[in-house]
Amino acid sequence: AFFLNINDRKTEARSQYVKLVELTETDTDPAKWGINFPRQYDAYRQTAQKTSTRFGGHGGSEALPAEKIERDTWLKRAFAGYAFSIDYRDRRGHAYMLIDQENTKRLTKPQTGSCLNCHSSIMPLYRELGHGNAEAGMNEAYKYSYQDLNKKLHDMGHGHAVACIDCHDPKTLSLRVTRPAFLKALRDLASSDAPVPASLPSIVQWRKGPRTSPYDPNVDGSHQEMRSNVCGQCHAEYYCSNAMPLTFPWAKGLTVDSMESFWNSTKIHDTARFFDFKHKETGAEVLKAQHPEFELWNQGIHARSGVACADCHMPYMREGASKISDHWVRSPLLNINRACQSCHRFPEQEIAARVDAIQERNHQLLERGGAALVDMIDAIVAAKNAGISDDKLKPAFELQRKAQWRLDCIAAENSMGFHAPQEAARVLGEAIDYARQGQLIAVELKAGLSAK
Amino acid sequence: AFFLNINDRKTEARSQYVKLVELTETDTDPAKWGINFPRQYDAYRQTAQKTSTRFGGHGGSEALPAEKIERDTWLKRAFAGYAFSIDYRDRRGHAYMLIDQENTKRLTKPQTGSCLNCHSSIMPLYRELGHGNAEAGMNEAYKYSYQDLNKKLHDMGHGHAVACIDCHDPKTLSLRVTRPAFLKALRDLASSDAPVPASLPSIVQWRKGPRTSPYDPNVDGSHQEMRSNVCGQCHAEYYCSNAMPLTFPWAKGLTVDSMESFWNSTKIHDTARFFDFKHKETGAEVLKAQHPEFELWNQGIHARSGVACADCHMPYMREGASKISDHWVRSPLLNINRACQSCHRFPEQEIAARVDAIQERNHQLLERGGAALVDMIDAIVAAKNAGISDDKLKPAFELQRKAQWRLDCIAAENSMGFHAPQEAARVLGEAIDYARQGQLIAVELKAGLSAK
């Protein structure tokens, strides 16, 4: 029967590879795993290759990816006074994640150890900081400076980019989520009454159950869900500083609006309403969005249809007599036949054209939003120079916060709208409206008309 | 069946029926066709039934569909000074098309005979007006008043709503397009170098060919294309008045932008740049969009994938051993299993939920656009009252024209964004931006600041 059959295959799967080395929870070095799984390891190392598509991969040299903030100048205006205005580049392959972090000029401003959560194989270090308890460890990490914790990491010999052990159980090889911030965020989401994200039907099940033990994707999640969760633990919006432990804003849901209301109801430095930074030119307390891939994808039709990150970014490939997952995690556009055509039986150029049409529309609207944002900032600055008080300008600041959050949610998201085309466009439409409204208020105030 | 090809089924269907009566080009009365094809006729008559979905079908009583302009008050502001501000209701079933037209209060303003093009079985009348040539007839029709031509129609005994003969050849029963305006529009589009619409690959073929005879969907179009063309001859943006023959703005392409540039480069009353009406409150010369279903659907993934109007709105249904097309043309949401599940093997409620999510997003953005439009109109009026000259306000008028055109293209389209979700949202995003920019200019002028 089906179940028996699978169990047979489980033992089969384990016994199938020749186990040349024992793997344990402290084996962060992919090279050692590579001895048992040479094919996955070889692909994994490919992530060091330079790749580039119209919007994906990265421009610039191999030495250093292109500066986003130089290409899209409105970004520099938006992040004025924030580390991202110093240095903000194209992302690149997994192999670079630690180096690129160590080299970013954003570190010229003090950064926290939490940064390492998604840029290194940090679990053993977390466990040490937490005396065996990883979550406790994460709640210590933010108190360290980036430099100190990064040194600790290297000293312990775990100075690796995301490694096998971050997604796999070294004994059974099953997929698993290790990052405490992700686990806590889903725990809170599950126990709230927020709408269940499309990609996590297992939360619906859990809510129906006795709820004796808190929701845990590693226990309650289906295998197909895990094929996305492993990515979601890093490709997600977050806040990380030495003010509080690394936080994902998911307790009210994964939409742009529900994350915003989470941040708005969060306190920082005990008293103040949460904000990422005070905008240098206007003084508005604004939010910064970072790579909300997991969140935006969840609003799209693919997540709804049970299509996982790995389905497109790690498609199966034939290797001799068997199939393996392509561990060269990269843009699916570099691999359309495997990444898309098993489900979409259209010619490759037709599929590429569909993506381009979606991304082009999104890009147009994003540029339009950028222009509106800059106009708003100019107008507010003009009003300030004309002597309008911050108190009067408060409504304009609120609108800047709203507009910038929405614009950034799509700009920082890395699929140029593909993961959820209509939702991305809706969010940009709102961003444009708020930016123009903010501009109007500033103009009216400056002109001495009462802002209606 | 998945592959069972339609031509088989057509012959199947045709060879099935016992020809009890001869049918000719003057047999507009569906009842007579019904003698040969009782099943299609029975379904066809069902279009007289009241149907209603969240956004589809119509509210209001059977006697009279609900007034759109009362429900969405911003529409009334947008159409101030135009017939649509007098009476603009929900659409309903095909059976009503002639009655509803005859009864609309829009006729209190003089209307042309061209109106009948899409509301009646007009072809015999066109041929008479054109001495055998239907297109020549259409080019006469606009000179008649609606009342005169409608009387002629009834006198000739062709006072029927869209009838079998409008979509079918009475001899072979094959699908065909009869309306000259549609044929001319595609002819012009084909011979231009505008991008080919997704739904018409046959134009690509024709352009490759010798081009000896002009493009004609009845000759060059594939069967699957015809399953949409028959609808596109009416569910399309148009201009019709006694100033020029009925016109579809397709010579530069089917996108919102290319139709706009077609109208902008069209002359009316010989000299002036084309416009539908002068806005009563602002005096801007604006455009009116009508039901661009064919155009918007063409921007969506379904058209790209070769999915025809008839696939969703006239799905095949099994009658015993044979399959027939459901001639009760209506909202697919009333018929999800046949309309959608033949391709999407998801539970009905999941499919309904997907549509609702798409329409809800679109509706939100549309309402937001309506609000922006009203704010702009208010601001322009305020500026006028403050004595700003129309000359100074010209840029604001231009923006009103752009904003209103885009907003209307999505508001007048009848799928609440479903036919092309991302494109609809993009267009609304632009509409919002232009409306707010227009408002800004008016505010700045009023405040005596130079509009930048």
Place this chain on the structure above:
Amino acid sequence: MFNKILTFIFHDKLAYAIALAIGIPLGIGTFTFFYAEGFSYSSSKPEVCANCHIMQPQYDSWRKSSHHAAATCVECHLPHDIIGKYFAKGMNGYHHSKAFTLQDFHEPIMIKPGNSKILQDNCVRCHGAMVHDLGAGFGPDIVQCVLCHKTAGHGDVFGIGGPQHLQKESR
């Protein structure tokens, strides 16, 4: 095996009860008998499935699918351990016959969870060697093959009257 019985009980208690009570009402009984017996000696003859005009579309599409030479209906849709086979035939036989007789089934016909499991089982039965890495031994809820290989048995699910030209292109 037992799990499969359970899945069927779960999906059609009524059918289960009736199937066990061998004194099945005659009309359906003989139908079921014909259905189940029919296959025990010609168990790989798709034509038998196509006996039912209702199965014609699947038959036609199967003949055009990548598997027409590789697998027959029963090889994908019936379990391959003796008891399971008969039990499933009994259930499907009863169920489909009833549905066919009463014409009360949902259209388009869609596979039910119980039969999806059998199907998945059969994919793996033939392709185990190729896919035994998949899921990295994760467990019972390994990815469903049909998520990506919906076309294996019947080609593209474009739907009746669907995009003809694309069906050609996509070959």
